[in-house]
Amino acid sequence: MFIALLKKEILGNLYNQRYVITLVLLTLLIGISAWTLERAQETYLEQYAEALEGNKAEAEAAGKVWQFMSVGATTEKEPGDLSILGRGLEGEMTRALSYSGWNEVEVGTVKTFTPLFRMYAVPDFIYIINIIGSLLALLFVYDAVCGEKENGTLRLKLTYPLPRDYILLAKWAAGVLSLCLPLGLACLGLGVYLFFLPGFEVTLDHAIRFALVFLVSVLYLSAFFTLGLLVSCLTHRATTALMICLFLWILLVLTIPNLMPMVARALKPIPSEGKIAIEKQHKAREVEEWAGNTIRAEIHDMDEYHETVARLVAKALEGINQFRRNRVQEQMSLAMNLSRVSPAACYQFAASDLLKTGIGSFSRFQRYVAWYRQLFNQAKDHIIRRARDRAAGAGWWGGQDMASEDFALIPAFKPLGVSFADSLSGALFDIGIIITYNIILFLAAYTAFLRYDAK
Amino acid sequence: MLWSLIEKELKNNLLSMRFVFSLAIVLLVMLGSIQVRMDDYVQSTLDSRANAAAERQTHRDTHFWRFQWTGMFLERPVLPLGILVTGTERNPDPRFRVFQKSKPIIRPSGSIDRNPLVTLSTPVDIMFITGVVMSLLVLVLSFDAVSGEREQGTLKLLLSFPVPRSVLIFAKWIGGILTLCIPFIIGYLCLAIWILLSGDVRFAASDWLVFLLIGLSSLLYIAWMFSAALLVSCWFRHAATSMCMLLLMWVLLVLVIPNISPYLAAAFSPVDSAQSVHFKSMKITKELQNEENQQLQELQKRHNVPRWWQEDNAWREGVELVARSHDRQRQGTRAIVDRRTAQIIRQTDLAHIIGRVSPFVSYANIVTTLAWTGPGFEQHLRLLMREYEDQLRRMTTDGLKDQVPFSADMLPHFRYTPPPVGARFAQTLVDWAVLLSGAVIFFLGAYVSFVTREII
Structure with a gap:
């Protein structure tokens, strides 16, 4: 009985004009997006190779130790391979980072070709499912119940000995299955395209991540589908249902995820960079004065004294950096929690985390940058100590030539790869929320349909 | 006759639930976002002032x-106009580094420790509210303008009266546009009153002019969308089909083409990477610095002093030599940067040409240029910063030559003034023309289709 209902619903969907449009549109968009972003990725990779070579040459061109201390080393992260599917925060993570002997880490420009790229969202897979997919899901379902009532077929159906829960469950299952089909086809096409793409090596890790992104996408679309079903069960005219669905879509997809980061920024402001700079200056002066009054008398060797003071200052400044990082983290958590009212935000967080371009990966990267700074500083101290030994009292250490062993001391910049377990644990919470939305909305739709007046 | 038809259309629309919904959405989103944006503006201005003092x-x-x-x-x-249109100023780096001898490129400076969510989200501003939200509401309000009446049978009845079809479609067009303008105008007026009353953001007279122009361009954009919707509604027999077609068109025009066009332009008109510009500039800088060192050594020999800064005449000559070398470094760097800027302008123009298939790109171009938060802003800002660098150069050379102590009070204040509104408006003329001609062509299409096609 249930199977017959399901079959009827699925066939009804498949023969629908809207269904054909959904299928064509999704496949077309995912194809175009993969092609354009893959072209862009090629350029990013070329630029990365160019930057690696240039950075190395630039660091090694510093002949004297003081020159190296002022120029320092510039590094950058390799473009992530899965960022073709969801660019997320990849742009922020691939900025050039300059470490020097006595300055703060300086970040380079975000790698976009022109400022115009900052104006529009990146048309990647996540964007297509998040914005366009959710709209299509709602359009697909808005008249599922109220439309049948308008046509009169619902009344007819209820005269048969069919429990209402069967009817609704069949509608839901058929709808979600019918949605999965175009999405699955598009994803399969995408997978095949990536597989045959020269220069893109598909590993097991990629396949698992991609499969999970597909699953999360299905869950997300099903949440919107169930929302549409609920609206359809609560209204009696198809046009009203469509109106309410579009209203909810504007609110949940366009407004909440975009407005909440701004609200969080207003509620939990971060001290500006200028303020932090001044605070650091005061702190450094304070530490230097304190050292002059206390430990100066105990340490007789001037070099050792300066080194100790520099270490103390660096520690104090790192404390201020840490303070700012914590504030950023607080603002970020608030923004995320506020946005999670909308499944669209949850989807974005979960999917980008799975593609290694999400908030979790970014925070990890920020921590690595801070950690690398410490490694770099240790290497710097080591190089200075060696130069001092070489100078052995006869002249300034900065005037010494950089030796090839000195360059070898500089640690390689290799942000740790994000393991699948890490990505999954980052995404799990948001996946859980999407599942919860699904369940709550379905229960609400179920209750509404049981009480639905089909007359 | 025409007037009574328009009146009928207006009443029909204004009394519908869709209209009430649209009004509610527009008011909610406009007023909700403006307060957040004004707070953000106040915070940024305070930060910026404090940072400059710091x-x-x-x-x-x-x-x-x-x-x-x-x-x-x-x-x-x-x-201040940034509260209306964010444009390219989406979470940018808050400062620029200028006048640095070791790295002479003017470059943005920021920290890796910042909230990336703002980068990830789309700003909810007038461009977004009108361009995306309003345009969707336009379709919702107008998809059944003709096909709906045809389905209900009222169109047949209407045509049995002695009403020329041309008058009927014209009345529908006028009535529809008036209905659509009402929620926007109400929302926009509330926005103006809110801005005036809150007093957080002070608009100059020219800013209000821009405010007005942005409002007008938004209305033109709405008219474009409505005309297209009317054409589709005339073309298809069923309201549901026209809704599907319109949504398909909307997704392509508003959500896809604007976002894809920069990537297409990048594929055809490449731009050097910022890093390569940096490397080239550093190469020149290094060469010139070596040259400068050699010249300084020669100077020492000529004046027969061990260190050139120990003798007055050698000092003055040395300072001039260093200043000249510094100037050449900056000129060389600027030439390299200018080459990239020219590439960027070419690519941006190409992206606009490709994107103009979509009215959203024309509209975005108009509002970002008028509010001066588009791609032109940063280029103009950099030009002014170069002038500022030149001032600093003169100040430093004079200060070194005369051996006066440095004081922070000597630093000139950097004030940015955008180009006059007239000049900005002139840059947007093509886009106004594109939007206007689009609206007219679609209306003519709807007209022809309505007059010639079978109604029954």
């Missing part, structure tokens, strides 16, 4: 020689 403080104990090596930070200007 920056002067950091140069308190410096001297001219060191100053030209370290350079200084300039705050990114925060324009």
Whole structure:
């Protein structure tokens, strides 16, 4: 009985004009997006190779130790391979980072070709499912119940000995299955395209991540589908249902995820960079004065004294950096929690985390940058100590030539790869929320349909 | 006759639930976002002022020689019109580093420790509210303008009266546009009153003019969308089909083409990477610095002093030599940067040409240029910062020559003024023409289709 209902619903969907449009549109968009972003990725990779070579040459061109201390080393992260599917925060993570002997880490420009790229969202897979997919899901379902009532077929159906829960469950299952089909086809096409793409090596890790992104996408679309079903069960005219669905879509997809980061920024402001700079200056002066009054008398060797003071200052400044990082983290958590009212935000967080371009990966990267700074500083101290030994009292250490062993001391910049377990644990919470939305909305739709007046 | 038809259309629309919904959405989103954006503006202005003062403080104990090596930070200007249109100013780096001898490129400076969510989200501003939300509401309000009446049978009845079809479609067009303008105008007026009453953001007279122009361009954009919707509604027999077609068109025009066009342009008109510009500039800088060192050594020999800064005449000559070399470094760097800027302009123009298939791109171009938060802003800002660098160069050379102590009060204040409204408006003329001609062509299409096609 249930199977017959399901079959009827699925066939009804498949023969629908809207269904054909959904299928064509999704496949077309995912194809175009993969092609354009893959072209862009090629350029990013070329630029990365160019930057690696240039950075190395630039660091090694510093002949004297003081020159190296002022120029320092510039590094950058390799473009992530899965960022073709969801660019997320990849742009922020691939900025050039300059470490020097006595300055703060300086970040380079975000790698976009022109400022115009900052104006529009990146048309990647996540964007297509998040914005366009959710709209299509709602359009697909808005008249599922109220439309049948308008046509009169619902009344007819209820005269048969069919429990209402069967009817609704069949509608839901058929709808979600019918949605999965175009999405699955598009994803399969995408997978095949990536597989045959020269220069893109598909590993097991990629396949698992991609499969999970597909699953999360299905869950997300099903949440919107169930929302549409609920609206359809609560209204009696198809046009009203469509109106309410579009209203909810504007609110949940366009407004909440975009407005909440701004609200969080207003509620939990971060001290500006200028303020932090001044605070650091005061702190450094304070530490230097304190050292002059206390430990100066105990340490007789001037070099050792300066080194100790520099270490103390660096520690104090790192404390201020840490303070700012914590504030950023607080603002970020608030923004995320506020946005999670909308499944669209949850989807974005979960999917980008799975593609290694999400908030979790970014925070990890920020921590690595801070950690690398410490490694770099240790290497710097080591190089200075060696130069001092070489100078052995006869002249300034900065005037010494950089030796090839000195360059070898500089640690390689290799942000740790994000393991699948890490990505999954980052995404799990948001996946859980999407599942919860699904369940709550379905229960609400179920209750509404049981009480639905089909007359 | 025409007037009574328009009246009928207006009443029909205004009394519908869709209209009430649309009005509610527009008011909610417009007013909800503007308060957040104004708060953000106030915070950014305060930060920017505090940072500029703090920056002067950091140069308190410096001297001219060191100053030209370290350079200084300039705050990114925060324009009041930014509360209406974010444009390319989406979470940008807050400062620029200028006048640094070791790295002479003017470049944005920021920290890796920032909230990336703002980068990830789309700003909810007038461009977004009108361009995306309003345009969707336009379709919702107008998809059944003709096909709906045809389905209900009222169109047949209407045509049995002695009403020419041309008058009927014209009345539908006027009535529809008036209905659609009402929620926007109400929302926009509330916005103006809110801005005036809150007093957080002070608009100059020219800013209000821009406010008005942005409003007008939004209405034109709405008219484009409505005309297209009317054409589709005339073309298809069923309201549901026209809704599907319109949504398909909307997704392509508003969500896909604008976002894909920069990538297409990038594929056809490449731009050098920022890093490569940096490497080239550093190469020139290094060569010129070596040359400068050699010349200084020759100077020492000529004046027969062990160190050129120990003797007055050698000092003055040396300072001039260093200044000249510094100038050449900046000129060389600027030439390289200019080449990239030219590439960027070419690519941006190409992206606009490709994107103009979509009215959203024309509209976005108009509002970002008028509010001066588009791609032109940063180029103009950089030009003004170059002038500022030249001022600093003169100040430093004079200060070194006359051997006066450095004081932070000597630093000139950097004030950014955008180009006059007239000049900005002139840049948008093509886009106004594109939107206007689009609206007219679609209306004519709807007209022809309505007059010639079978109604029954």
